[in-house]
Amino acid sequence: MKLKFSKMHGLGNDFMVIDGVRQNVSLSADAIGQLGHRHFGIGFDQLLLVEKSSTPGIDFRYRIFNCDGSEVEQCGNGSRCFARFVFDQGLSDKTEIAVETAKGVIYPKLEADGNVTVNMGVPRFHPTEIPFQAPNEAIIDPLIVDGQVYDISVVSMGNPHAVQVVHSVVTAPVALHGPLIENHPRFPQKVNAGFMEVVNRNEIHLRVYERAAGETLACGTGACAAVVAGIRRGLLDETVRVHTRGGDLTISWAGVGQPVMMTGPAVTVFEGSIDI
Numbered sequence: 001m002k003l004k005f006s007k008m009h010g011l012g013n014d015f016m017v018i019d020g021v022r023q024n025v026s027l028s029a030d031a032i033g034q035l036g037h038r039h040f041g042i043g044f045d046q047l048l049l050v051e052k053s054s055t056p057g058i059d060f061r062y063r064i065f066n067c068d069g070s071e072v073e074q075c076g077n078g079s080r081c082f083a084r085f086v087f088d089q090g091l092s093d094k095t096e097i098a099v100e101t102a103k104g105v106i107y108p109k110l111e112a113d114g115n116v117t118v119n120m121g122v123p124r125f126h127p128t129e130i131p132f133q134a135p136n137e138a139i140i141d142p143l144i145v146d147g148q149v150y151d152i153s154v155v156s157m158g159n160p161h162a163v164q165v166v167h168s169v170v171t172a173p174v175a176l177h178g179p180l181i182e183n184h185p186r187f188p189q190k191v192n193a194g195f196m197e198v199v200n201r202n203e204i205h206l207r208v209y210e211r212a213a214g215e216t217l218a219c220g221t222g223a224c225a226a227v228v229a230g231i232r233r234g235l236l237d238e239t240v241r242v243h244t245r246g247g248d249l250t251i252s253w254a255g256v257g258q259p260v261m262m263t264g265p266a267v268t269v270f271e272g273s274i275d276i
């Protein structure tokens with residue numbers, strides 16, 4: 001069978017996006033892993049699958065798979081590409097849609113300037129919602145990694161994040177400590193590890209070692225989690241420019257109980273088809 005797809009990216013976080021509304025798609029974790037391979041496949045950080053939703057008032061269902069084939073709950077850069085894809089492919093003529101994910105509904109909106117703004121939902125902090133092994137909810141938790149104590153803030157944006165503040169993202173040991181944090185036994189479903197350098201109250205630099213994908217050029221949910229963590233620590237104001245290695249995102253959060261808003265680009269690189 002020939003499977004049609006688009007190759008897209010949000011700030012260099014790259015995706016294979018598949019229309020599962022007009023195509024009958026069934027891919028095993030192994031098959032996704034092969035497609036995701038940078039040398040033997042198409043290559044991507046995540047595969048995004050567009051499906052119909054059976055929930056009244058919801059336009060689509062959004063399924064996300066890391067490049068190792070594992071299904072995950074949320075992907076921020078992917079959500080902007082998802083909205084651009086369904087509009088450009090004629091699956092919807094709406095510029096604002098409601099999209100069901102494994103962990104709640106998100107609301108992407110295509111902006112006149114080509115960017116996409118997404119209401120990413122309300123962040124969660126309770127250890128059981130991450131999940132994270134801790135006696136109670138805290139803004140900062142000490143995590144012992146390789147004999148050192150890391151002050152992390154845990155945030156769920158649907159998917160799990162552990163954010164730490166570093167002096168410089170250039171010298172931060174992302175490749176060395178990212179996998180140790182990702183696989184730390186206190187995170188039973190693993191975690192995305194964020195390294196945030198605060199420039200001022202409205203600007204940060206961020207690198208994220210993503211669960212199952214390694215360091216990516218940008219992580220949308222990682223940016224949301226970092227800004228939320230920075231605001232809770234009293235370091236940041238409500239609206240923050242996040243500089244990633246792949247470019248900039250704007251993230252806003254009005255506080256506990258409020259949704260996180262993310263604005264940034266979504267780019268189609270090419271369309272293709274592959275025999276599966």
Ligand SMILES: N[C@@H](CCC[C@H](N)C(=O)O)C(=O)O
Pocket residue numbers: 013045046066072073074075076077078159160192210211212213216218219220221222
């Ligand atoms: N790149 C994404 C996050 C993708 C999922 C993540 N690796 C996980 O396992 O939770 C983003 O832009 O949010």
